[in-house]
Structures are given as C-alpha cells and as structure tokens.
Amino acid sequence: MQAVELFEQKVGPSEVARRLRVSVKSAYQWRQLWQEGGVQALASRGPSGSRCRLSPRSLEKLVVYLEEGPAAHGWVEDQVWTASRVVTLIGRKFHVSYSVSGATRLMHRLGFSPQVPVRRVAERDERAVKVWREATWAEVKGRGRPAGATSVSRTKPASPVGRPGAGPGAGAE
Template sequence: MRYAQGGGLTDAQRTARERVRLDAVARFEAGDRNQVIAATLRVSERSVEWWRRQWREGGAADVASKGSPGRPRLSDAQVARMERELERGPLAHGWADQWWTLARVKKLIGRLFHISYTVEGTWRLLKRYGWSWQQPARREIERDDDAVELWKKEVWPQVRAPRRPAMVGSSSRTRPASR
C-alpha cells in the first residue's frame, strides 16, 4: 500500500491493524475457516491465508507486524551528521570535483554509518529531509556575457542573411483570397 508524501498510518491506526492480526490468531486457535475470519474481520482471504501460514510456522509472534519497511534506518543524530558532512562538500571526502551525486552520497552513508542504501533509497532519504535535486548550469569558464550580448546586437544582424520581402501569396501558409 502506498501513501502520499508524509502520509501513512497513525499510531492509533497501526494499533488497530495489529489488533486485527491478534483477533485472527485467536480465531485460528478456535479452528475458524479462512473465509469466515476474512468476512468477520473485513480483510482479504489472502491476508488471512498469509497470517495462518505465519502462525503455523512460528506462532502468534510471527503474525505480529514487523513495522513499515520504508522507515528511515538512520537516526536523527545520524541524519544531522550526514547533513554536516554533505555541507563540507565532496572535496573534503576525496572526490575531485564539487558534485554530489546519489552514488557518492550512498557511498558516504556507507562509510559513515556502515549502512547500505540503494541509489533510489538514497534519493528518498534526501528528499524526506528536504534536500532537492539540482543541476548546475553548464557554462564555459571563459564566457563573457557582455561580449555575447554585444555580438548579438551588432555582429549577428550583419551576418544573418536579409529576409526576402514578402509578396502576396508567396508563403505556403497563406491562401489566395477566395472571390
């Protein structure tokens, strides 16, 4: 199940969902069928089948929720440290230029905290804490904006071929007036 940015279940909703799982365990022990349990608890039969399998293999403890897999694995202190290190820049961490790429941030997290993220997971983590994607403007180092503007105003009009004068009916877009 996917939730909107910042969404998900509240603590009360998570507790209610956990209560449903525990009710299912009680019904397994009572010998109820999956169809009856699903209808009574208003869940899918597939969920009941899954819970029953977990219950058979490991008991009631295995049916309990393991929590959201999408929860951040870095603590707030670790995130604060990561942000400080990102602000120091890539040069401080041994890269030759000033570009933070997702692969580099992923590698930095691995070095600092010995936690492995995917590149996509790294992007989600950064986005969750307010970092945004940015692409630097590509410009030549020697670029002189004033000289470019001067060239556009003075040289380009002389270089550009003069336009032919428009004659009636000369354009393929115009149609002769209907009489």
C-alpha cells in the first residue's frame, strides 16, 4: 500500500493526495484509518454497491437467453436488446426485479451493451419517403417568416424604440 509507506515516511496527507492522484479528503481519511487500525483498516472491502440479485447459474442462463436474441423471447420488431427489455426478461425468467440502470450495469458486466432501437417500420419504403419529403413536405412546410419580422433576441420582443410610452423613463415627464 503506497499510502501507508508514505505515511510511515512522515509525508503529509496533502502530499500523499498529490502523489497518488486522489482527493486530499481521501488521504486524510486513509491516514486516520491507518493510525486507528493499522494496515488492516485500509484493506479493500470488495466492490461497493448492492450484490447481484441473480445466482451464478442464473447469470449463465441469462447469457444464453441474451444470445438467443430478442425475437426468441417475443420482441420481433427488431433484433435489439434494450435495458428495459432485459429488465422484463429477468422478471419473466427469474422473478427478480431490476432497475433499468441496474440491468445496464449487469449487461456490461456480462459483455453485452444495451442498444437503442431505431423507431422505423420494418416495411418502410425508402423511395416513397424520399418522394414525400421532396414534394409534399416542401408544400406543407411553406416558406417561413420573412427575415426582418423577428427580433434578434429570442428572449425579448422587438426593441421598444418607436413605441409610444414603452421606453425607459416613459411617463416620467
């Protein structure tokens, strides 16, 4: 443990923090723990956070289910595992609840990454979409506002200059 070696050499917490690239607060906490409980007090307690809710056997089964693909489990729209789908799959197969962020971390741990599906119809006709954009959309969209019709600032209306009684000091006569 580098921090202990430095503390034994009478190096201050600020310098320990700088050398080990940690916060000064952490270095002070480490020194206090070391002084009160020795090297054992600084030993790692393992990964933080809650424990995995699935057993090792269940994790193996989950990997098999994920490798089968979403269609094998009822999602036929696209072949994408989203975190919310994995939450549903875990609930159905193992009767365990996970949050979306928890499922995302679990997927990363298992070597998968959640995907965001493209919201597109499977039977989409690209030629028809292109024709619609070029003909119909141009007609529906219109030309827009003339250049001088709006204020430069999005947060203020046009300048009060020229409006009777609207400028600073109006009515102060």
